[in-house]
Amino acid sequence: MADIKELVGCKELHGKIVSPAEAAKLIKPGMTVGTSGFTPSGYPKVVPQALADRAKAEGPVPITLWTGASVGKELDGALVEAGCVTRRFPYQTNEVIRKAINSGKVAYADLHLSHCAQNIRYGFFGKIDVAIIEALRITEDGGIVPTTSVGNSNAFVEMADKVIVEVNTAQPAELDGIHDIYSPKNPPNREAIPIEKVNARVGTTAIPCPPSKIVAVVASDVKDGQRALDPVDEISSKMASNLLDFLSVEVKAGRLPKQLLPLQSGVGNVANAVLVGLDEWPTDGLTVYTEVLQDAVFGLLDKGKVAFASSTALTPSPDGAAKYYPRMKEFRDRIVLRPQEISNNPEVIRRLGIIAMNTAVEVDIYGHVNSTMAGGTKMLNGIGGSGDFARNAYLTAFLCPSESGGGKISKVVPFCSHIDHTEHDVDIIVTEHGVADLRGLSPRERSIEIIKKCAHPDYREALTDYRTRAESAGGHEPHLLAEAFSFHVRLGTQGTMKQ
């Protein structure tokens, strides 16, 4: 490990520099621990790993684990394997913890990412005993400079009894200054969040923290566990071009400016494909107001297609990190990283007029969206920020391929097996077959539009048969409840949704 003293500006903390194992001893059974980290960037690595190692040797140290969003294998992997995580908030993407959640071993509550910090401050989840925050450095007055994400770190530091800082020398030092930390007060004293443009800076570059609260400082040089992106495939590319064609029509109709409005895009391959597609957008000077910046945004910033990007995390692939992190100096004046309660805040999202583009697990014929659960029961990742953006955006799009599982699963179903976003929150649905524009349509009209424009041709007949028979039975949003889940039940019993 490097000598990190020169990165700890607050001299009184030099005596608190300890080993990961020493720091991990501060975490006791039954504690609630809040860590930095978002999708999965900027999370602490060496203290959680040390805790997992201790637990493996000496027996589990059960804790409630809070993060910003998904984190790496040291937390959701090693700690879960060591039996240390009994309760987990608010989002995850790791296979080890997912299995534990679905078997009921870990109690997981899937929360809107913008709701976390305020509900912790309100005291709704009890107190935070220890915060573990990854930092580039500590300032002279104890301020913690975050690394590749902000997430809920500001709220954890405010509310925790004790703070452990992991100073990570493997993170790009050029990120110093990129963060903008603003914490809203609790009602009745909360004020308007003074962000009226994507590039507004309204806070501090470090998370304020009284030095007395910092109980341990630990050196780390472990990199973020970045995830590779698949190359853009034909289906994703077709979805992206369908969406961008739609946006072009909106511009021509005067319903969107040429430079669009600030873009939000979910995590993963489909989201990345949409942003890659923007490379061909005829106007420069686009803006991004989102929760994660993937490779495509760096590419668009590099070309000047995107003028400014606001987010709570940098989430490049390993290739993207290798390409762009060494050049961070060139980008950092055009990127700001905010707390997730600000990047995902309804107030700011509605004010700026975001174009929200998120991926659906499945959609139903009336426009409800499942974002989280396979077969209505098995948690995949979580709702993340999709609800924050979908509800408050200027225009809300959900994207998914029309089928999956080699054609055995239709992504358009009669009734979503789980609903995260309701018909009230969805403007358009995009698949590789087309775009269903649901604005102003009644449910009966929506079902015709969605089946025609979005469903896979192999499933259109069965979906039309359902909707026609349901309509005969009447009602504003016609259903035959006895067979509303027939597609899913067939998949369970026959291995395919096809009749």
Next chain:
Amino acid sequence: MADIKELVGCKELHGKIVSPAEAAKLIKPGMTVGTSGFTPSGYPKVVPQALADRAKAEGPVPITLWTGASVGKELDGALVEAGCVTRRFPYQTNEVIRKAINSGKVAYADLHLSHCAQNIRYGFFGKIDVAIIEALRITEDGGIVPTTSVGNSNAFVEMADKVIVEVNTAQPAELDGIHDIYSPKNPPNREAIPIEKVNARVGTTAIPCPPSKIVAVVASDVKDGQRALDPVDEISSKMASNLLDFLSVEVKAGRLPKQLLPLQSGVGNVANAVLVGLDEWPTDGLTVYTEVLQDAVFGLLDKGKVAFASSTALTPSPDGAAKYYPRMKEFRDRIVLRPQEISNNPEVIRRLGIIAMNTAVEVDIYGHVNSTMAGGTKMLNGIGGSGDFARNAYLTAFLCPSESGGGKISKVVPFCSHIDHTEHDVDIIVTEHGVADLRGLSPRERSIEIIKKCAHPDYREALTDYRTRAESAGGHEPHLLAEAFSFHVRLGTQGTMKQ
């Protein structure tokens, strides 16, 4: 009709004072008409009735009808009966139109009430041809002073080609000055809404309108079609006391101030019962930030229990109107009526930290809520503002009796037959049996809490049987999709949800 010239301050409009029948002639087949009116107060009466009369005599004049929320029989009754309404936004409570919606005769889109005005300005629903606004008077420069509601009137006036004003001499003249009209700009130019306290005044007392846009002024003396409230019954009273006991515990725990935070309460008997219950709250100086003020709030204002109330409509019962409207001068400095895009705005709701209390049609064992549809298919009223408040509140409560239909319907079901509010948006559920506090619980834990605290004892065994068998099958939110709607199917086939 009274001579309304003295109520029309803008002299150039005196020549445009015409009969309702003359004004109604300005409405042509195929037009989109936006009217004042909210739940059901302050809607135009004589022009719609004249249009309905003409249609009955000469044949239907099909129009798309936009309002603020529910309106009276002249619009959703007479106009629908005359075959004039082909499409309807965004909320209704009238039996005539409800029947037409459920039979598919009227295409109805059920929208979040805070979304309407901005989406009209964005051009998502085409243009507004004619606005019909009920007014107390017109100012010298054409400004329209609303009556008992604001609703979407400001947006309709801004976006309409032509404006018809109904000057209603039967409305309380003392309401003059009570309104606060503020219209947000469209992105990318929108600014922070400068409301940081319930009583903030940030706009004008009249809706600005160029006199040239006003094409007709009509006299009216028809009263709002107020709805009677049922006396508070035992079940409602028990729900209210369960909720208020819960709030007392939150105050003791330091999670709410003694004077609470601004209260929002839905429409109807249960909501009224909760507010009546606040009469016993130990602290004066409560505040209300909501969309409708029913009788109970006037009572609380009268006693000083409530210091200030903000809303978009006054919705007294006939008894309440008789009692309080003549005394409006005493109240008007402590009431403000805002556009519904402001009364229901996520930005303001989250900032002020509202306590949201709304009624559910049914809830499921995992905390999803149906607010709109009987049996998943038949529209009752609409989502109204429940989503605006539930998603953004400090604390979100949904209330319903544990059963209805003389015990044949359980309001707690395995899977909601329609979902308007998801598990991510619901903090507590209240029935006459108790309060389920869902904050921080996993779905499996929530189901135990909801069945134990909220379900009717007659249904607890069947619900527990479902959840136990579903849990054996596994998953984060265990379900047996083949029988998720078995309660509803049984009600359809056997006339009861009971086994």
